[in-house]
């Protein structure tokens with residue numbers, strides 16, 4: 693498990709990174725990548741949308757080009773402090789301080805749940821994906837963007853020592869273990885590294901997932917996550 697797959701450490705990390713996040717972020721996560729991922733979603737203007745690990749609101753802003761209101765949640769008050777002045781506190785973005793593992797929303801509250809660049813910090817990604825599924829309605833869409841595992845043993849070892857990097861096959865396993873259906877992936881990246889990220893789009897099954905299939909604890913930790 694990587695050093696930043698720990699919520700307290702990730703919070704501390706973002707206490708400092710938040711100061712420069714909006715300047716550094718476009719190196720690996722560009723507007724073009726974000727817009728390509730948003731375009732994977734089937735969105736209606738009045739959809740209820742949640743952005744998990746919204747940070748400074750970079751993806752929130754992209755989502756707001758397609759929908760009227762986006763709820764954002766992040767565990768870093770410092771990241772959220774950067775978001776507030778951009779959107780105002782009572783505008784189309786509704787921000788909450790909170791944990792992706794325990795979302796403060798009712799079951800089935802959203803049509804669409806989005807999360808970009810956050811899964812790599814989650815200590816238990818499958819359990820947290822289940823939590824995203826809980827707050828999305830049956831038939832709703834969940835889209836997660838995370839880092840593609842680098843090739844080469846040394847780069848892979850360094851990456852995984854820091855946080856979760858995964859392959860499309862591992863994303864498939866995580867989403868299946870979390871009880872999603874119709875899972876598909878797209879590789880994204882800037883011109884200099886076109887496969888740096890994986891966008892995974894999945895649907896919440898219309899029928900409840902039988903207990904024991906995906907709702908309970910599984911040994912579905914993605915291969916490589918603990919390497």
Ligand SMILES: C[S@@+](CC[C@H](N)C(=O)[O-])C[C@H]1O[C@@H](n2cnc3c(N)ncnc32)[C@H](O)[C@@H]1O
Nearest residue numbers: 745746747750766767768791792808809810813
């Ligand atoms: C790389 S930033 C991505 C921000 C934004 N989604 C974007 O697309 O630019 C990762 C964000 O995930 C947040 N995060 C990490 N773990 C979290 C958790 N357990 N609950 C809520 N937010 C979390 C961090 O605080 C940080 O703001």
